[in-house]
Amino acid sequence: MKTYLGRTAIGAIVAATLCAPAYAQVSENGDGSIVVTAQRREQNAQDVGIALSVIGSDELEQRGVTNVNQLQDATPSLEIEPAFGGGAAQFRLRGVGFQDYASNNSPTVGVYVNEVAYPVPVMTQGLIFDVARVEVLRGPQGTLYGRNTTGGAVNFTTNKPTDHFTAGGMVEYGRFDAVRGEAYVSGPITEGINLRVSGATQQGGAYQYNRDTGEEIGDANRWAGRALLAIEPVGSGFSGLLDFHYGRDTSEATGLYLLNDLPTQAGAGPVIPADTDRFATGWGLSPQLLADTELSVGDVPGVNNETWGASANLSYDFGSVTLTSVTAYDWLHREQFADWDSSASVEADTFFGSDVDVFAQEVRLSNSQPGPLTWVVGAYYSQQNLDERYYSDFVDVYGTYARVNYAQKVESISGFGQLEYAFSPRFKAIAGLRYEYEKRQLQGFGSAFGGAQALPPTDVSTSMKPLTGKLAFEFTPSDDLLLYASASKGTKSGGFTTYNTGNESGIEPFAPETLYAYEVGFKANPSRTFQINGSFFYYDYRDQQVLSAVWGDNGAVGRFANAPKSSIWGTELEVVVTPAEGVTVTQYVGYKKGRYLEFFDLDVPASNLVGEAVYTDRAHTDIPFPNLSLGGSMRYAIPMGDYTLTPSATYSFRDEYPSWLGETFDIAAYFVVNAELQLAPTNGPWTLSLWGRNIFNEKYDLTRNYFTSADIAQPARPVSYGLRFSIDY
Structure with a gap:
């Protein structure tokens, strides 16, 4: 069956390729400098006094990046952890993160596609394709963006319609029968109106197996499409970009393996030994979960997701x-079955049924005349609705089955603005403010265990009215050096812990967190062959949101708590060197360190022992996250007559990721290398690439955790290799 699916996908993609990727470069000026829109206007990246990384489509292809999570290996100080190996991405940038496997809370890092925000983390898990560049902005964002974030922002910019006909495609086949393809066509419809239609698919790729039956698991089955209509009548002053997109994902999950022996049925059943092969896994499906969902006997863990959306960017x-004006609407239907005990025993089987819709309207006014003053002011409104079913089957370990149902409505309105004033050609000051009102309503949250109502439908709400802002100075002592310093404040929304609970105190809202960020940095081009950027930052963290527990009428209840005061500091360095014709070497390094300064945390074992709340002082203990990250790339374009042969490699290192759950769940440091050999005619339309990813077969995990009685981990993909063919007309 896998071979049939693979051949079918290959046939469809090759047909599209032959009739017409989508390897757009990072947008460049005529002098080769990189153009970004981090400040809502086109600028040379080296002229922007913000710590940011830009990743072009070539590097995305070389690293095999197909979803946002994989960006963590392409930029410093970024971690994106798949919670329990599932669809809830946990973002952490410069140590500012939020660990939550539920669907309802906002992330610390904003994700945008063509200026449209994706404020619900599960909405960010779609297929990445036809992307021109990705900008990763570090530090609080809010005076230029509709949404407020404490960690930073990840901005995706897709390739735009062209005023001349172009078409192209790409097909890739790799180990584990993995197939990936893209195709696009772009050109004018009439004068001033251009259209671009693109699509992508990802198939196969299973590298795990059921330890009991040998059945494979992990095949992808993702499809996505986008149509962009650009309208810009000549001489009218009007421009518009209409974006219509659709995605379908019925992929199997990446399985979890057992870190330790699993005594099933609370010790009354057989013991499943810890997995010596990290690619072994297991799963089971109970009659109760089958009855409550549309799952069928024989289904494996995976998703059945559908998304669509539209936006209009008019100016x-x-x-x-x-x-x-930016108007957007996005919709997601999610069904996700996961086996968090990694066994046929029903110890921790879960199901998420989510329906999400988000409407957003942003209006901005900015000056468009050259001069010493540059400004932008705007207003933003957003409404998001979430209907969630969360079912947990513990029948073999606790003898019960838990149902959680709720709805959540979030309404936000804000005003923001930023101005820059150049006192001289060398010195500039920047100031920005943002005021926001947000209200979150948890509606009808109810839970039941074993069919008995534990918590009747309950309504809870929380709101915030933060005033945040930014003050920065930029100084260019020479044309090839920019120095900057900034102080900014960002806020992340409060929210609700929507896990299994029979106690109303478990869903009491936690408070918003606030980050005061201080940063100094430089961007330098000492010569035409050398570029170096660096930054140092210090974060004063207030009311940091930490997964912990609170003591209620019925004992300890898992819930997010607020650590009153903590701090994070760090530094980053990024270098680009072109020592010879056709040779490019890049390197990045980031180091960060964080500590709680004031935090009395509930000691759950001690509290349960004495029957009342017992707290432990965690002041001056480290905030758990990786300290060191580094990576880079090497590329050498070798002329060979009418052809160019280009060997290249990318590499990344992530330090140990300590867990607040204990040493068992620490993620070990890892070093991953990818390589590629590319052949293309000097003036021809096609490219053939032989690639390898994780070529030294580094064995590492993406996440570690436990649920009920099982200690589990998700393994990263082993060494893989394949061929890619692309063509552009």
């Missing part, structure tokens, strides 16, 4: 000012 240049 009009009045001559001295430009008015911009």
Whole structure:
């Protein structure tokens, strides 16, 4: 069956390729400098006094990046952990993160596609394709963006419609019968109206097996498409970009393996030995979960997701000012079955049924005339609705089955603005403010265990009215050196812990967190062959949101708590060197360290022993996250007559990721290397690439955790290799 699916996908993609990726470069000026839109206008990246990394489509292809989680190996100080190996991404940038496997809380890092925010983490897990560049902005964002974030922002910019006909495609086949393909066509419909249609698929790739039956698990089955319509009548001052996109994902899950022996049925059943092969896994499905869902006997862990959305980015240049409107609507239907005990025993089987819709409207006004003053002001409104079913089957370990049902509504309105004033050609000051009102309502949260209502439908709400902002200075003592310093404040929403609980105190809201960020940095181009950027930051963290527990009427209840005060500091360095014609070497390094300064945390074992709340002082203990990250790339374009042969490699290192759960769940440090050999005619339309990823077969985990009685981990993909063919007309 796998071979049939693979051949079918290959046939479909090759047909699209032959009739017409999508390897767009990072947008460049005529002098080769990288153009970014981090500040809502086109600028040379080296002229922007913000710590940011730019990843172009070539590097995305070489690293095999197909979803946002894989960006952690392409930029410093970024970790994106798949909670329990599932669809809830846990973002952490410069140590600012939020560990939550539920669907309802906001992330610390904002993800945007063509200026549209994806405020619910599970919405970020779609297929990445036809992307021109990714900008990773570090530090609080809010004076230029519709949403407020404490950690930073990840901005995806897709390839835009062209005013001349172009078409292309890519097909890739690799180990484990993995198939990936893209195709696009772009060109004018009439004068001033251009259209681009693109699509992508990812198939196969299973590298794990059931330890009992040998059945494979992990095949991808993802499809996505996008249509962009650009409208820009000549001489009218008007421009518009309409974006329509759709995605379908019925992929199998990446399985979990057992770190330790699993005594099933609370010790009354057989003991499943710890897995010596990290690619072994297991799963089971109870009659109760079958009855409550649309799952069928024989189904394996995986997803059945569908997404679609549309946006309109419209602007009009009045001559001295430009008015911009961004209207967006996105919808997601998610069904996800996961086996968190990694066995046929029903110890921790879960199901998420989520329906999400988000409407957003942003309006901005900015000056469009050159001069010492540059400014932008805007207003943002957003409404997001979530209907969630979360079922947990513990029948073999606790003899019960838990159902959680709730709805959540989030409404946000804000005003923001930023101005820059150049006191001289060498010195500039920047100031920004943001005021926001947000209300979160948890509606009808109810839980039941074994069919008995534990918590009747309950309504809880929380709101915030933060005033945040930014003050920065930029100094260019020479044309090839930028120095900057900034102080900014960001806020992340409060929220609710929506796990299994029979106690109303378990869903009491936790408070928003606030980050005061201080940063100094430089961007330098000492010569045409050498570029170096560096930054140092210090974060004063207030009310940091930490997964912990609170003491209620019925004992300890798992819930997010607020650590009153903590701090994070660190430094980053990024280098680009072109020592010879056709040779490019890049390197990044990031180091960060964090500590709790004030935090009395509930000691759950001690509290249960004495029957009342017992707290432990965690002041001056480390915040658990990796300290060191580094990576880079090497590329050498070798002319060979009418062809160019380009060997290249990328590499990344992530330090040990300590866990607040204990040493068993620490993720060991890892070093991963990818390599590629590319052949292309010097002036021809096609490229053939032989690639290898994780070529030294580094054995490492993406996440570790436990649920009920099982200590589990998700393994990263082993060494893989394959061929890719692309063509552009």
